[in-house]
Amino acid sequence: MASGSWPQTEPAVTSAAANEREARRWFATLRREAKRVGRPFSLAGRIIASVIICQLVLTAALTTVAVLYARRELRRGFDAALNGWAANTLAAVRYSDANVPDLLFDPALIPASSNARHPDLFEIRKSSGELLARSGALAPLELDRGSTFANFAVNSVPYRAVVLRQVPVLDREENISVPQRVTVIYAASLVGMHEQLAELGFSVAGVSLLLLFVVSAVAAWGVRRGLEPLRELAGQAGAISVLNWEFRPPAQASMAKELAPLTGAIETVLERLRESFRQQRDFTSDAAHELKTSVAIVKSTLQTLLQRPRPEHEYRAGLESMLEDCGRLEDLLGRLLRLARIEQWAENGMKRKLGTTEVTSTCEAAISRIQALAQARNIEIELIAPQEVHLQADPEDLEVIWVNLLENALQYSPAGSRVAIQVVRNGGSTACVSVEDSGPGIPEEQLPHVFQRFYRGDPSRSRSTGGFGLGLAICKAMVTAYGGQIQAVNRDGQGTEMRVQLPIQPELSSI
């Protein structure tokens, strides 16, 4: 046999109970997830909130850019105007009529202030540094040499000044050959410009905010409309019940790319649940068929006997056959109950204290239990156990698995052949037990179904050997309860091998 590492394939067919467990786990995960996320929230609300946040950021950015740009442009204009005003102020300086001309300042010639509330300030100094003229409030300005413009505040009113250094004062009569030079400082308040900027900022922001409201309203409407398919989908999904498996995703929902995974998931889960229900129903129906048929046999035998007076040997034969039929019925009931009990363990995580069990000894016990049947069919059972394998399990459970596997192998082996049971420790974590028969093998298309309850590949044959099609289902349920795996594999032309893998230390919660 292929010992060592067996492929960890998921068995193709899971029982109805396993499907139900899976569905339950799925819902439990959903619930846990819901708890982690916390309070309920609205998707529409989230989408609309993100639209509003984007819009707000956009508004802020737009306003800032607009204001910064406008400020640069306004300042450029302001500086040009400042230069103009300074030049105009310079025009108010002229030469006196004396022989040695001196500079005079004619206040009548200074231009009107650019701002009525915060009058412009100026200062004119001769090249010697002597003050020629100044407006009232302008304090002596400490300007860096070389810088043309400067900002400052007077009584916390912002001002901007321009300095025209050593500009020549031209004489209108052109008597002066070497013109004298003066330095002109002219300052105007920035309040007006700032007011303009603020006005611009407010209007941009205002318009943007207005737009924000409109966009939010449109977004809210659009999102609500956009989520309509989701609501329809929910309505459809809500209508699903045990009686009505029909799930027709609404046309809109199936066209929506975002809803496709959800629709797909619902369909998959539904299909799985439906399959699980179908298996459950089949099981009930199969069990009913077996039980009713067994009762029908006993009842019809009794009624046949009672139909007319009969000789004693006929009564005796009838009673004997009924005793046999009752034994069969008892066997069927026993198997059904065992199956139900194992599945209940697996489902409810029944806690049991498990000791350490030696696998080989349980195999020996199973062989001795089935020896009579093997001898009757003239089949030799060989135990191959090169080493002791201990695992945490109830020895009786293990025996149940081996007995059923051996029984199955005996059923399919020709008289005079050999059945082998082999125990191997697979690494440190699993024990592998395989049962090989020398029968005809199982047709490939039947392999995935052999662990289904009441499945009989060739019913007439297993019926004749007294099987119900429950033995392998019991094995599978037990192995699953221990967190192990079971697989049926055809050996090329040499019969079938049933491979069981059991964890050395099963998760106790699963048993």
Added chain:
Amino acid sequence: MRVLVVEDEKRLAENVARALRESAGYAVDIAGDGEEGLYLAESSAYDLMVLDLMLPKLDGQSLLAQYRKKGHATPVLVLTARDEKENVVRLLNEGADDYVSKPFDLGEFLARAKALVRRGKGQRSPVLSVADLELNTIERTVRRGQKEIALVPMEYRVLEYLAHRPRAVISKSELLEHLYDYNWEKFSNVIEVYISGLRRKIDSNYPVKLLHTVRGHGYVLRPERERT
């Protein structure tokens, strides 16, 4: 009458066959799986088929569908463990004539079987009559006028078959085929024996003769005044 029982549970099939033989006097063949059942049903003439649903090789419902599709009219009585409404409706729509659900009462089963056989022959009453001959298929008694006539079982079965279709000429091979199970050929020369026995018991003392031989064709049950 000849009945085919298609049932894989050997003991149940035997019990049903025994009841049909003992209490109804029918010849019974047993098929152990669906394929054998369909083969037998198509290759022989039966007056009733008793069909289990869960069968190896070919399930009962498919057997029924294939059988009816080929136009066979033999009544079919289904044995089912599943007596849910939908299931019964589906069966009847598939061409079944009646059903009993397991575990069934043998008396009810026999009554239904007899009723189906009767209806299959176009008869309604369990008491068949030709002129003053009366044949009670329930009690399996025969009387002519007021007089009860004692018949051996095989004579009764021949008469019952003929009485189900009075005035129809029924061939010897048909009688053989419907009165014996599948190894009927070896009985081929006994029919004459039973016919003559019957004729002696029901006709010899009466001016109106009922049982006639149509030479080269078979037998017929009809009132005919003896030509003198």
